[in-house]
Amino acid sequence: MSAESAPFVPSxxxxxxxxxxxxxxxxxxxxxxxxxxxxREGLIPLxxxxxxxxxxxxxxxxxxxxLAAGETFYTWQRGIPELRAAIAGYxxxxxxxxxxPERYYVTGSGMQSIQIALQLTLSAGEEILIPSPSWPNAAxxxxxxxxxxxxxxxxxxxxxxxxxxxxxxxxxxxxxxxxIFINSPANPTGFVAPLDTLxxxxxxxxxxxxxxxxxxxxxxxxFEEGGSGLAPSFHDIMEPEDRILFVQTFSKNWAMTxxxxxxxxxxxxxxxxxxxxxQYSTSGVAAFMQRAGVAALERxxxxxAHQIERARRGRDIVAAGLSTSxxxxxxxxxxxxxxxxxxxGEADMRALALKLVDxxxxxxxxxxxFGPGGENYIRMCFARGEAQISEATARLVGWLKR
Amino acid sequence: MSAESAPFVPSxxxxxxxxxxxxxxxxxxxxxxxxxxxxREGLIPLxxxxxxxxxxxxxxxxxxxxLAAGETFYTWQRGIPELRAAIAGYxxxxxxxxxxPERYYVTGSGMQSIQIALQLTLSAGEEILIPSPSWPNAAxxxxxxxxxxxxxxxxxxxxxxxxxxxxxxxxxxxxxxxxIFINSPANPTGFVAPLDTLxxxxxxxxxxxxxxxxxxxxxxxxFEEGGSGLAPSFHDIMEPEDRILFVQTFSKNWAMTxxxxxxxxxxxxxxxxxxxxxQYSTSGVAAFMQRAGVAALERxxxxxAHQIERARRGRDIVAAGLSTSxxxxxxxxxxxxxxxxxxxGEADMRALALKLVDxxxxxxxxxxxFGPGGENYIRMCFARGEAQISEATARLVGWLKR
Numbered sequence: 001m002s003a004e005s006a007p008f009v010p011s012x013x014x015x016x017x018x019x020x021x022x023x024x025x026x027x028x029x030x031x032x033x034x035x036x037x038x039x040r041e042g043l044i045p046l047x048x049x050x051x052x053x054x055x056x057x058x059x060x061x062x063x064x065x066x067l068a069a070g071e072t073f074y075t076w077q078r079g080i081p082e083l084r085a086a087i088a089g090y091x092x093x094x095x096x097x098x099x100x101p102e103r104y105y106v107t108g109s110g111m112q113s114i115q116i117a118l119q120l121t122l123s124a125g126e127e128i129l130i131p132s133p134s135w136p137n138a139a140x141x142x143x144x145x146x147x148x149x150x151x152x153x154x155x156x157x158x159x160x161x162x163x164x165x166x167x168x169x170x171x172x173x174x175x176x177x178x179x180i181f182i183n184s185p186a187n188p189t190g191f192v193a194p195l196d197t198l199x200x201x202x203x204x205x206x207x208x209x210x211x212x213x214x215x216x217x218x219x220x221x222x223f224e225e226g227g228s229g230l231a232p233s234f235h236d237i238m239e240p241e242d243r244i245l246f247v248q249t250f251s252k253n254w255a256m257t258x259x260x261x262x263x264x265x266x267x268x269x270x271x272x273x274x275x276x277x278x279q280y281s282t283s284g285v286a287a288f289m290q291r292a293g294v295a296a297l298e299r300x301x302x303x304x305a306h307q308i309e310r311a312r313r314g315r316d317i318v319a320a321g322l323s324t325s326x327x328x329x330x331x332x333x334x335x336x337x338x339x340x341x342x343x344x345g346e347a348d349m350r351a352l353a354l355k356l357v358d359x360x361x362x363x364x365x366x367x368x369x370f371g372p373g374g375e376n377y378i379r380m381c382f383a384r385g386e387a388q389i390s391e392a393t394a395r396l397v398g399w400l401k402r
Numbered sequence: 403m404s405a406e407s408a409p410f411v412p413s414x415x416x417x418x419x420x421x422x423x424x425x426x427x428x429x430x431x432x433x434x435x436x437x438x439x440x441x442r443e444g445l446i447p448l449x450x451x452x453x454x455x456x457x458x459x460x461x462x463x464x465x466x467x468x469l470a471a472g473e474t475f476y477t478w479q480r481g482i483p484e485l486r487a488a489i490a491g492y493x494x495x496x497x498x499x500x501x502x503p504e505r506y507y508v509t510g511s512g513m514q515s516i517q518i519a520l521q522l523t524l525s526a527g528e529e530i531l532i533p534s535p536s537w538p539n540a541a542x543x544x545x546x547x548x549x550x551x552x553x554x555x556x557x558x559x560x561x562x563x564x565x566x567x568x569x570x571x572x573x574x575x576x577x578x579x580x581x582i583f584i585n586s587p588a589n590p591t592g593f594v595a596p597l598d599t600l601x602x603x604x605x606x607x608x609x610x611x612x613x614x615x616x617x618x619x620x621x622x623x624x625f626e627e628g629g630s631g632l633a634p635s636f637h638d639i640m641e642p643e644d645r646i647l648f649v650q651t652f653s654k655n656w657a658m659t660x661x662x663x664x665x666x667x668x669x670x671x672x673x674x675x676x677x678x679x680x681q682y683s684t685s686g687v688a689a690f691m692q693r694a695g696v697a698a699l700e701r702x703x704x705x706x707a708h709q710i711e712r713a714r715r716g717r718d719i720v721a722a723g724l725s726t727s728x729x730x731x732x733x734x735x736x737x738x739x740x741x742x743x744x745x746x747g748e749a750d751m752r753a754l755a756l757k758l759v760d761x762x763x764x765x766x767x768x769x770x771x772f773g774p775g776g777e778n779y780i781r782m783c784f785a786r787g788e789a790q791i792s793e794a795t796a797r798l799v800g801w802l803k804r
Contacts, residue, residue, distance in 0.1 A: 014671050017611070017645055022522045025678040031479060054472035064466045070456030072660045077433060108510050108662065111685045120424045124526035124548050140682040146526050146548070209419070243419055258474045259688050260510065269416050276427040280542040282684065283513045286661050289688075 021146050028136065029350065029369025037357040044392040047353075047363040049135075049187060049338070050257040051310070051383035055292075056303050059254060062295035066288035075287040078275045079106025079263070083290040086297040087263055094219075095235040102268040105275065106290060108282045110217055110249030110262040115141045116277045117245040117264060121179050121211045122147040128179040128213075129172050131164055133340070133367060133374030135187045138215070142179075150177070151372045154189060161331035162191040166200040173204070179211045180204065185218040185231050188340045188370050188379040190333020192222060195232040202237060202244075212244045217252055218336040220304060223312050231335050240267065252337075252383075253304045254296040261289055307383065311337040314382030314389045321393035325400045337383040340367065342376045343400065349378050360399040362392050423548050430538065431752065431771025439759040446794040449755075449765040451537075451589060451740070452659040453712070453785035457694075458705050461656060464697035468690035477689040480677045481508025481665070485692040488699040489665055496621075497637040504670040507677065508692060510684045512619055512651030512664040517543045518679045519647040519666060523581050523613045524549040530581040530615075531574050533566055535742070535769060535776030537589045540617070544581075552579070553774045556591060563733035564593040568602040575606070581613045582606070587620040587633050590742045590772050590781040592735020594624060597634040604639060604646075614646045619654055620738040622706060625714050633737050642669065654739075654785075655706045656698040663691055709785065713739040716784030716791040723795035727802045739785040742769065744778045745802065751780050762801040764794050 015023060033047050054060075078084070084101035092099040107113045114137065122128060124146030130139055132151035139149035152172050154162040169180070182201055184193035193201070205212050214234045222231035234244050246265035250256040264274060278284060318339045319332040330341035346352045349366040356362050367377030380396070382389055417425060435449050456462075480486070486503035494501040509515045516539065524530060526548030532541055534553035541551035554574050556564040571582070584603055586595035595603070607614050616636045624633035636646050648667035652658040666676060680686060720741045721734040732743035748754045751768040758764050769779030782798070784791055 014643065014645060014669050015675070017613070018522050018672070018675060019525050021525065022675050022679060025675070025682065028479075028678070028681050031677075031681065048476050050476055055469075055474040057470075060469045060474065064469060067457075067462045067466060068459075072457035072462065072658060074450050074452055074659045077430075108684045111681075112683060115683050119546055120420050123421050123423065137682055137685070140678070144521055144679065144682055211419070241416065243416060256474060257476050258690075260684055260686065267416050270420070273417070273420060273424050273427070275433075276430070276542070277424060277546065279430050279433065280427065280539055280546055281514060281517050282510045282662055283539070284662065286691075288660075 021143055025140055025143060026136065030365045033353045033357065033363060033365060036354060037363045040357065040361065043357065043361045043363055044388055044395070045363040046381045046384070046392055047365045048257070049252065049381055051255055051307065052385060052388060053255045053307070055255050055259070056300070058299055059256065059292045059295045063288045063292040066291040071287040071291070073287075075284060077279050077284045078271070079104065079285065080287055080290045083293050086294045090297045091265065094230065095233055097235055100268065102271055103265050105264045105266070105271070105278060106285050106293070107262045107264055107278065108285050109260040110215070110247055110251060111137055112282065113247035113249070113262045113264045114138050114213065114215070116274065116281065117213045117247055118142055118145055118147070118179065119277050120245065120270070120273060121213070125176065126178045127174060127176045128181055129169060129177060130181045130371070131169070132372045133188060133370035133377065134183060136369055136371055138181050138183075138213070139371060153373045154191060158331055161333065162186070162189040164191070164193060164197050166197065166204065169201065170204045173208050173210070177208065177210060179213055181213045181215065183215040185221055185335025187218065187336055188338045188365070188367070188374070188377070190336050190338055190340060192231050192335035195236060198232055198234055199237055202234065202242065205243065210243070214244055214246045216246060217249050220253060221308055221311055221337050222335045223315065224334060229308070250293055250296055253307065254300050255303075255307065256292070256296065259289060259292070261285060261293055310385060311383045313386055314384055315339070317386065317389045318380060318382050318393050321397050325397050327400050337381060339380045339382060340377050341380070343378065349375060352378060356396070356399065360395045362395050423545055427542055427545060428538065432767045435755045435759065435765060435767060438756060439765045442759065442763065445759065445763045445765055446790055446797070447765040448783045448786070448794055449767045450659070451654065451783055453657055453709065454787060454790060455657045455709070457657050457661070458702070460701055461658070461694045461697045465690045465694040468693040473689040473693070475689075477686060479681050479686045480673070481506065481687065482689055482692045485695050488696045492699045493667065496632065497635055499637055502670065504673055505667050507666045507668070507673070507680060508687050508695070509664045509666055509680065510687050511662040512617070512649055512653060513539055514684065515649035515651070515664045515666045516540050516615065516617070518676065518683065519615045519649055520544055520547055520549070520581065521679050522647065522672070522675060523615070527578065528580045529576060529578045530583055531571060531579060532583045532773070533571070534774045535590060535772035535779065536585060538771055538773055540583050540585075540615070541773060555775045556593060560733055563735065564588070564591040566593070566595060566599050568599065568606065571603065572606045575610050575612070579610065579612060581615055583615045583617065585617040587623055587737025589620065589738055590740045590767070590769070590776070590779070592738050592740055592742060594633050594737035597638060600634055600636055601639055604636065604644065607645065612645070616646055616648045618648060619651050622655060623710055623713055623739050624737045625717065626736060631710070652695055652698055655709065656702050657705075657709065658694070658698065661691060661694070663687060663695055712787060713785045715788055716786055717741065719788065719791045720782060720784050720795050723799050727799050729802050739783060741782045741784055742779050743782070745780065751777065754780060758798070758801065762797045764797050
């Protein structure tokens with residue numbers, strides 16, 4: 001053994017030596033446009049899934065008080081007891097879920113909840129079914145594992161908008177399939193699965209022994225007239241032993257996108273495994289952040305109602321505006337807070353998004369960022385105040401008519 | 403396709419259906435003891451790698467100001483420019499690293515830095531070499547990927563303490579090896595790799611085309627008399643194109659364990675891949691947390707010096723105390739802030755840790771938590787004030803003499 005250095009031979013590229021799955025990950029097509037347009041004077045940013053309201057001060061102040069009190073040490077990996085209890089109470093009030101804190105594990109974002117749910121269920125070489133177009137990060141998280149996302153195209157017609165064809169879903173099942181990822185209400189399509197569709201998905205999962213990862217983070221952004229205000233949920237139909245993992249986030253309801261705070265809901269038998277997966281990824285979430293989560297759940301209802309009402313008005317403004325253009329194809333979405341529309345005469349949606357930054361001073365997300373079936377669409381987030389949404393819609397429609 | 407539910411057959415156990423790698427993950431042996439003893443009246447907790455000082459208020463207040471200013475939106479996945487510049491300045495001052503913010507990617511903990519470094523370099527079925535005993539989480543993060551940790555036992559003698567035998571390291575290389583994980587100064591052993599050892603590791607990595615993941619988070623906790631105060635680092639010997647990823651954290655230097663804030667340092671060519679891996683795991687870190695990181699780096703030097711001095715005194719107190727017991731085997735560690743010692747007559751270190759909670763009211767971490775070679779040791783963190791360390795040492799020595 002020699003202590004002398006071997007001669008150093010620079011590699012042609014460090015990139016040749018990284019793991020193929022990491023190298024082949026797609027750059028987020030949303031982040032690309034955000035990085036392109038960030039900081040432009042007067043630009044109205046509707047590219048990301050977030051609104052224009054900062055986190056309400058009663059939430060931020062709960063974090064501030066905790067910080068000032070010195071809650072800066074390691075804490076429970078699974079989440080502080082107060083937050084797990086608050087989540088259990090919230091989910092019980094909303095969906096009638098048995099009020100058991102052991103069902104809930106706090107994570108560092110909805111994204112991390114997805115990562116952990118997939119680490120729990122998917123190995124390299126296996127497959128996950130994802131209705132598409134879809135938010136790209138679930139597929140990418142599967143790819144990081146070495147698993148393969150299998151896209152199941154949504155059906156579309158102008159009467160129903162986007163809908164999920166269960167025959168098409170089931171015919172995509174192979175012996176390597178382990179997971180069905182269901183996001184409803186959906187980003188970017190605005191698709192909301194009717195109860196019958198959820199029941200059909202659950203049947204398929206039971207028949208083939210698959211897991212369901214249920215992303216119902218937009219469950220309260222459901223614009224049906226006269227309903228409960230809640231989109232149909234797997235909670236409405238599942239049995240306790242069904243293999244369903246729910247991924248959740250504080251981002252949307254409480255305007256906490258920048259916080260990175262979420263949770264996983266699962267059968268309590270899975271608790272020790274979930275705690276390990278948290279331990280070996282980020283080892284938990286700051287206690288002072290979790291105090292903010294408690295405040296959001298316990299005192300946030302009127303703010304959430306305000307957010308939902310703004311989104312509903314935003315949707316109606318955008319829909320009214322787009323219908324004045326004869327170049328736009330769209331259906332008004334029943335849920336979530338995105339308009340996902342096509343533009344006649346524009347073949348390249350990534351190029352269109354960059355042009356709209358430069359020429360209309362609005363930031364939209366190209367449908368190319370949302371996987372197969374998204375290529376001919378562009379996404380506009382309408383979770384903002386009336387004035388901004390009206391202005392952005394006017395800029396868009398004006399640009400389309402040029 | 404039927405909308406009726408298939409008959410529900412409860413599975414014997416949900417656990418039968420999760421991914422084998424997730425199911426076989428070890429429970430953290432540290433967390434087990436912490437969960438056992440948390441909240442005991444008067445217990446002195448020396449189980450975790452953290453001190454007793456809360457985060458300094460000038461750091462917390464930077465976060466508070468940012469929160470109050472409404473910095474609660476999505477931000478740069480890679481980290482805000484101000485923090486990346488502050489890290490670049492800090493690493494330049496400390497190690498003379500080229501002052502380039504593009505080398506640094508902000509993460510949600512040192513743990514997440516490790517996870518991402520391994521996702522970049524390791525696939526299922528491949529191997530990572532880990533000198534052992536070691537902090538267990540790097541091995542577990544490899545297992546989550548489906549890769550295999552290969553432990554290389556540290557050598558030990560009372561004169562040198564723990565040391566790394568390079569022949570033993572190299573003979574563990576197989577065609578499946580991709581990464582060498584080097585933690586120096588090391589948790590739990592206190593091992594500090596001399597420059598010659600680092601050079602030898604780098605030679606092995608170059609010869610076999612391996613990555614090094616360098617965990618130098620305790621680099622400033624180095625107790626050599628009259629030196630620079632910095633432990634030897636791969637920064638001292640590497641060439642720019644060497645395949646080395648550095649994982650870092652704010653936890654130890656700035657008493658920010660509970661925050662979950664860290665960074666990865668890598669060749670800028672790897673930037674886009676790192677940004678993707680962040681995007682698809684937690685999608686970045688709260689901007690207000692990052693403001694605290696800027697304050698720590700720019701105004702934290704006298705606090706860091708205070709922490710290091712306390713640790714040095716803590717080490718000397720524990721060493722003096724343990725040397726009065728004829729049941730204890732130990733060498734005073736040159737770095738990090740743990741005493742890792744054996745106790746004659748105690749065969750089961752997990753049982754010993756639980757007994758010490760119950761009978762001596764101190765919390766230690768069993769060596770069984772640190773992989774092969776740790777079974778006959780127990781770990782005591784000494785990063786605390788003199789009074790507590792003296793009291794804890796007295797309790798321990800008193801219990802040993804009973």
